[in-house]
Amino acid sequence: MRATQIFFPTLKEDPAEAEAVSHKLMVRAGMVRQLAAGLYIYLPLGVRVMDKICAIIREEMDAIGAQEISMPVLQPAEIWQQTGRWQEIGDEMFRLKDRGGRDMVLAMTHEEVITWLASHEIRSYRDLPQIWYQIQTKLRDEARPKSGILRTREFIMKDSYSFDTGIDALEHSYQRHIEAYSRIYERCGIRFYMVESDPGMMGGATAHEFMAPSAAGEDEVALCSCGYAANVELAISMPENPPYPEPGVVEVETPDVRTIEEVSSFLSVAPSLLIKSLLIMAKDGPVLAMVRGDQELQESKLNRIIGEHRPANAEEIREIAGTEPGFIGPLDLKVRKIADKSLEGGVFVAGANRNGFHVQGLVPDKDFETEFADIRRVKADEKCPNCGTRLSLEQVIEVGNIFKLGTKYSKPLGATYLDENGKEQTVVMGSYGIGPARIAAAAVEQLSDGQGIVWPVNIAPFSVHLALLQPADELQAAAAEKLYTELEAAGVETMLDDRAISVGVKFADAELLGFPIRVTIGKRSVADGSVEVLVRSSGDEFKYAMDSAAADIQNLLESL
RNA sequence: CGGGGCGUGGCGCAGCUUGGUAGCGCGCUUGCUUUGGGAGCAAGAGGCCGGCGGUUCGAAUCCGCCCGCCCCGACCA
Structure with a gap:
C-alpha cells in the first residue's frame, strides 16, 4: 500500500x-x-x-x-x-x-x-x-x-x-x-x-x-x-529462620513505638524477629493474620483461606483488641489467628494489646494458639521450594x-x-x-528502542518501509514503483512511503513505525542503480542492486 | 471505592499566586525557496480557557458543585 x-x-x-x-x-x-x-x-x-x-x-x-x-x-x-x-x-x-x-x-x-x-x-x-x-x-x-x-x-x-x-x-x-x-x-x-x-x-x-x-x-x-x-x-518459598533468642514471655514498655521499623530500632531487634499482626475483617468475623516483620501478607493466599476480606480500620482495632493500632498482637486476643509458616518454631516480639507495650519471647502456638498457613508474599532471593536455589x-x-x-x-x-x-x-x-x-x-514493550517500535517480523503492520525520498522526481518514483510492484508480487507486504515530506521526517517515521526493513530510494539510487536497506532491529545496512533488490530483500526478510 | 495530579486552538505546554478579555512550540493552509536525517522566509486559519452556578464593574485567574482523564492503592475471567 x-x-x-x-x-x-x-x-x-x-x-x-x-x-x-x-x-x-x-x-x-x-x-x-x-x-x-x-x-x-x-x-x-x-x-x-x-x-x-x-x-x-x-x-x-x-x-x-x-x-x-x-x-x-x-x-x-x-x-x-x-x-x-x-x-x-x-x-x-x-x-x-x-x-x-x-x-x-x-x-x-x-x-x-x-x-x-x-x-x-x-x-x-x-x-x-x-x-x-x-x-x-x-x-x-x-x-x-x-x-x-x-x-x-x-x-x-x-x-x-x-x-x-x-x-x-x-x-x-x-x-x-x-x-x-x-x-x-x-x-x-x-x-x-x-x-x-x-x-x-x-x-x-x-x-x-x-x-x-x-x-x-x-x-x-x-x-x-x-x-x-x-x-x-x-x-511459595522455603522459609529461612534467623537465630532466635531464648523464649519466655516478657512485656516491655515501648512508648509511641508502633511500626515494625520503630519497634526494630527501639528494641534493637531485627525485623525478622518481630511479628507483624494484621487485623482483618472477614465475613465470618475478624481474623488476626501474622507474618514476620520482614515479610508482607499476600492477600490472595489469605483469600483462599478466609474468603473476601479487608483490613480493619483503627476504630475496629480499638474495639476488638482494646489497643491503639501499632500495639496489636496475638496474645490473649480472642479471634481466629492465622500465622505464616515462617513463624512456626520461632521466638518473636509482638504487640501486647496494651498501649505502649510489646511482648518479647513469644512462641507461636505455645504462648498463643494459632493456625499456620502460607500467607506471605514471596521475596526475591528466597529459596525455591523445589530445589533451594534463589528465586527471582x-x-x-x-x-x-x-x-x-x-x-x-x-x-x-x-x-x-x-x-x-x-x-x-x-x-x-x-x-x-x-x-x-x-x-x-x-x-x-519488549522490543522498542529510543527511536520507536521494533516489530517482530510476523506481526509487523508491513514488512518493508519503502522510503521514496523525492516522489516528485520521476526517475526515483519510477524506480520505487518498480520495486514496490516486484515486492508485492513476491508477497512482501510493503508500504511505499510516497509522502511529499522531508527526508528527516520520513526516516524518523520509519523508525517510529518500526517495520522490519527500511528500503531507501533516492537520487543515489537513480545514479548508481542501487537501493539502501536497513534492518530495523539490528541496524545492519546493505546496498542491493536495483535489478535484484526484490529477491534480496525477500531473502533478508526470511533470515530475520 | 480511598489518595494524589491534571483539564487553556489538532498535539505538547505557559498564563492562574497578585482578576482587566489569551500566548509559545509543534502541526495545519497559501506562496516562493529548499530537497539523503524532524528545512527557510512570508502571509494566514484555528480557542464560548471541561460544564454549571456564585463573587465582582469585570473571571482562564477567586469560591462552590459536577463531569472527564491520568497516576498510586483497593479490585481484577
Whole structure:
C-alpha cells in the first residue's frame, strides 16, 4: 500500500496521558486513539497488527483441532444466574435490561454460553472431545483501566473451551493448548513464561498463565532456574529462620513505638524477629493474620483461606483488641489467628494489646494458639521450594491463561453425555484465553528502542518501509514503483512511503513505525542503480542492486 | 471505592499566586525557496480557557458543585 493512502497520524511528542512505553509508542505511531477511559479506536496500522496476531492464533488453534465459532456478546442473565456468577461477580460486569425488562449482561467471558451450547448439543461420548474457540469482544467494567491497550474495558480475546469425558482427557486438551500457546507467542516474537496461577473467579483446580516480561506488566512472577515458575499470588518459598533468642514471655514498655521499623530500632531487634499482626475483617468475623516483620501478607493466599476480606480500620482495632493500632498482637486476643509458616518454631516480639507495650519471647502456638498457613508474599532471593536455589521476581504482562474448569460450569448448566455404558456423565471442561492486544503491547514493550517500535517480523503492520525520498522526481518514483510492484508480487507486504515530506521526517517515521526493513530510494539510487536497506532491529545496512533488490530483500526478510 | 495530579486552538505546554478579555512550540493552509536525517522566509486559519452556578464593574485567574482523564492503592475471567 501507499503511505498516502493509509491513515496513520504520527506524533512527534508523547501523549500527555500515556505512561507505559507501549502506550506512548502505539499512539505516536498512529495505531490507536483513545475514545474514553479503557476504550480504544484501532487505526489501520493497529488493525493490521491485530489481524496478524489473530491469524497466527487461528492457525495454531486449528492445528490442535479446535474449531472456530462465534457467540453473542449480549447475553441473557439466566445462564449467569444458573452458574451463580450473576451474584458472584460484582460491578465488573456490565448489566442492562432489554426493552422487555429482562436482565441482560455484556459478556466478560463466555463459559456460560458455550456450556449452554454444549448442554444442548452434546449427547454421547462419541461427540467428545471438542475444542471450540472464538475471537470475540469482551466487556468488563474495569475499576481502573490503564496502560493504554493493556487494560481496557472492551477488548478482543481469543477464548477456547474444551469438552472432555473425564480428567485424563482434559489433561490432554490442556497439554495441546500449552503447545499451541507456546507456538503462538514464539511466532509473535515475544518472550514469555508459563507460570502456575491462581484459578480465581474461573473456579477449577489447575491454572497456568502465560506471562511476557515487561516493566509495564501488572503481575509479578517468581522464577527459578530449575523451572519453578509461579505468579506471586501463589508462589511459595522455603522459609529461612534467623537465630532466635531464648523464649519466655516478657512485656516491655515501648512508648509511641508502633511500626515494625520503630519497634526494630527501639528494641534493637531485627525485623525478622518481630511479628507483624494484621487485623482483618472477614465475613465470618475478624481474623488476626501474622507474618514476620520482614515479610508482607499476600492477600490472595489469605483469600483462599478466609474468603473476601479487608483490613480493619483503627476504630475496629480499638474495639476488638482494646489497643491503639501499632500495639496489636496475638496474645490473649480472642479471634481466629492465622500465622505464616515462617513463624512456626520461632521466638518473636509482638504487640501486647496494651498501649505502649510489646511482648518479647513469644512462641507461636505455645504462648498463643494459632493456625499456620502460607500467607506471605514471596521475596526475591528466597529459596525455591523445589530445589533451594534463589528465586527471582519479574514484572510481567499476562498474555494468556489456561484453566482446568472441571464441572464447575457443566454441572449447573446440565452439560452431560452418555458414556459407553449408557450412564449419564458430566462433561469435563477447560477454558483458555489469549489477549491479542496484550501480545501487541508486550511486543512493543519488549522490543522498542529510543527511536520507536521494533516489530517482530510476523506481526509487523508491513514488512518493508519503502522510503521514496523525492516522489516528485520521476526517475526515483519510477524506480520505487518498480520495486514496490516486484515486492508485492513476491508477497512482501510493503508500504511505499510516497509522502511529499522531508527526508528527516520520513526516516524518523520509519523508525517510529518500526517495520522490519527500511528500503531507501533516492537520487543515489537513480545514479548508481542501487537501493539502501536497513534492518530495523539490528541496524545492519546493505546496498542491493536495483535489478535484484526484490529477491534480496525477500531473502533478508526470511533470515530475520 | 480511598489518595494524589491534571483539564487553556489538532498535539505538547505557559498564563492562574497578585482578576482587566489569551500566548509559545509543534502541526495545519497559501506562496516562493529548499530537497539523503524532524528545512527557510512570508502571509494566514484555528480557542464560548471541561460544564454549571456564585463573587465582582469585570473571571482562564477567586469560591462552590459536577463531569472527564491520568497516576498510586483497593479490585481484577
